[in-house]
Amino acid sequence: MIQSIRSLAAGLAVMLTLAAPAAAQDARNPRSVVTAHVTQLQDGPVAYQAVVAETMVRSEDGRASGTVVTTSYIRTNVAxxxxxxxxxxNGGPGASTTPLHFGAFGPMRRFGExxxxxxxxxxxxxxxxxxLVFIDPVGTGYSRPHDDGAPFWTRTGDARSVADVIRQWLARHERTDSPRYLLGQSYGTLRAAEIMRVAPDLxxxxxxxxxxxxxxxxxxxxxxSSLPSYxxxxWHHGRAARDGRTVEQVYEDAVxxxxxxxxxxxxxxxxxxxxERGAMAGRLSAMTGLPAALIAENDLRITNTLFMFNLLADQGLRTGQLDARATARLDAPAQRPPYDDPGMNYGPEAVARPADPEETVFRPEDGVSVVDAYYADVLxxxxxDTYQALNLEVNSAWDHEGFxxxxxxxxxxxxxDxxxxxxxxxxYYDLSTPAYGGRYTLDQAGIPADRLTAAYFASGHSVFIEDTNLEALADAVRDFMAE
Incomplete structure (x- = not known):
């Protein structure tokens, strides 16, 4: 995309904590609330405006039938x-942006349990x-359908509504000539690709x-596609010979x-x-830690269920799917998926309290959601309504249009382009969207290797969980945008 010179000049930053009260919500007059803040990054303080805005979106029949709430962080004191x-x-479908917003790239990061x-x-x-513009699609966060959400809970309807939000944001903020990037996680990767299909003008x-x-x-x-992740x-659980190899080497050997x-x-x-079947079962056993007899019984075909519930069965444990480093008791009380997955909220490191002064930390009142309190008291x-971090009803209703x-x-x-x-x-430890499955998909789709930047992490589904990985990921994303 060819960039042109913007005529929009930078405004002076106003170091305020809160702005004027929000206007009353009106379907014909969406709210937009602006507040001013300063955050401390590794290279020094950064002043920014936070803009929480409602955007009206339309279903395929042209009716304004949903409201999407975006949270934008716009740096001030720069042109x-x-x-x-x-x-x-994020993805789901039915998942809000909270992992990426409050776990990775937003100006505030969530800690505690x-x-x-x-x-x-x-x-x-x-x-x-x-x-940064965090988009919560209809049915997540504070974004809601006006009546029936079904038109938005399809691949095409979802992609069109999010593309419309992006288009309106660029026009409203006079940034149609700005360099622009799209970031999706999990199902959000498919949403990003679908946006390419339904909105080629963007x-x-x-x-x-x-x-x-x-x-x-x-x-x-x-x-x-799953074998290298197994x-x-x-290797992580000590059920396969390490022979001095790193997890990167084990993964590559398995590929x-x-x-x-x-x-x-x-x-x-x-x-x-x-x-040959017996010999192959033995080689797979040495690589995956599963009994050779079990692998042979299953015709050499290892599934997530077979792996997760058998790798550590002798210890009475299962592994996680979103992060195979996580474990849970095999006899643990049943829970509704995906909450039955011990990898869902897994954090391998004990997250220490930040070393920031107390005034840089936001704590809600007891019993109040930290996300709801942040939007109300800070932004x-x-x-x-309350913030919907994960909406399983949206997930169940989703039309994947043939997968x-x-x-x-x-x-x-x-x-x-x-x-x-x-x-x-x-x-490497993500069994839900395995690394080699992703690489195979990119290669077979025809993504040019010389225009693809690949970054692997010793982590699970959300690679930014660990502090060291988050720092490395943030640096890699900065480098990618700076090229």
Whole structure:
């Protein structure tokens, strides 16, 4: 995308904590609340405006039938000319932006557990490098349908509504000439690709895909794409020989094996001679930590369920799916998925209280959600409803439109625009969107290797959970946008 000189001059920063009260909510007059703040990043203080705004979106029949609430952080004291805008959403479907907003790149980061959560300044926020726009699609966060949400809970309807939000944001803030980037995590990777399909007029400089949802997952390819992640998890739990290898080396060795001997054995199916079947089961056992007899029983096909519930069964444990480093008792009380997954809220490090002065930490009153309190007390946005971090009803109602792989739409956009680039990050211990499944999907879709930046982390689904990974990820994203 060719950038032009913006005529919009930078305004002076006003160091205030709160702005004027929000206007009464009106379907014909969406609210927009602006407050001014300063945060402390690694290279020094950054002044910014927070803008919480409602945007009216339309269903395919043209009716204004939903309201999307965005949270924007716009740096002040700098000219907007040439400054990138990064549009961010998570996945689910039915998931809000909270992991990326309060766990990765927003100016405030969430710490603590349950009712004892609090926010502190995030030194790894990307505000130094780009203005940030967190988008909660209809049915998540404070975004709501006006009546029936079904028109928005399809691949196409969702992508069109989010694209419309982006288009309106650029016009409202006079940033139509700004460099722009799109970041999606998990299902959000498919949303990003679908936006390329439904809104080709929205030209982007780059698309960032965190925990890419793989395409083809049936037949032998499903097992091939997951094997390297099983090997990494077995290495982590000490169930596979390390032989002085790092997790990166274990993963790469497993990729080579999966692409050669393993796929060749699976393709033969019942025609594979018994002696070769037994030998292959033994090799898979050494790599994954599962008993060779169990692997042979399952025709050399290892699934997530088989792996998670058998790797540590002798200890009475199962592993997580979103993060295979996590464990839970096999006899633990049943919970509704996805809350039955011990990897869902896994944090491998004991997160210490930030070393910031007390005045830089925001703590809500007892029993009040830290997110709701942050919007009301810090951003001066008082919603009529509570913040929906994860909406399983939206997830259940979703129309995936045939589960067709969306990443080829991104490849088509790259063919139209020779300057469009892709950033992809993956965690070695993520069994839900396995790393090799993501790489295979990108390669088969036709994403040019010379315009793809790949970043692997010793982590699970959300690679930014650990402080060291978050710092490395933030630096990698800055470098990607600066190229």
């Amino acid at each position: 907007p000319a040439g400054r990138p805008v990064l549009f961010i959403f 349950g009712d004892h959560q609090y926010l502190a300044m995030n030194p790894h926020s990307l505000l130094d490098a780009a203005d 030209e982007f400089d780059g698309v960032l895909l965190f925990a890419l949802v793989p395409g083809e997952r049936s037949g032998p390819l499903a097992h091939v 090997a990494a998890a077995a 080579v094996f999966a692409r050669t001997d393993y796929i060749a054995a699976l393709i033969q199916g019942a025609a594979l001679p018994d002696a 001066d946005f008082r919603a009529d 067709i792989d969306a990443i080829p739409h991104l490849a088509e956009a790259m063919a139209r 020779p300057d469009l680039r892709v950033f992809w990050s993956a965690g």
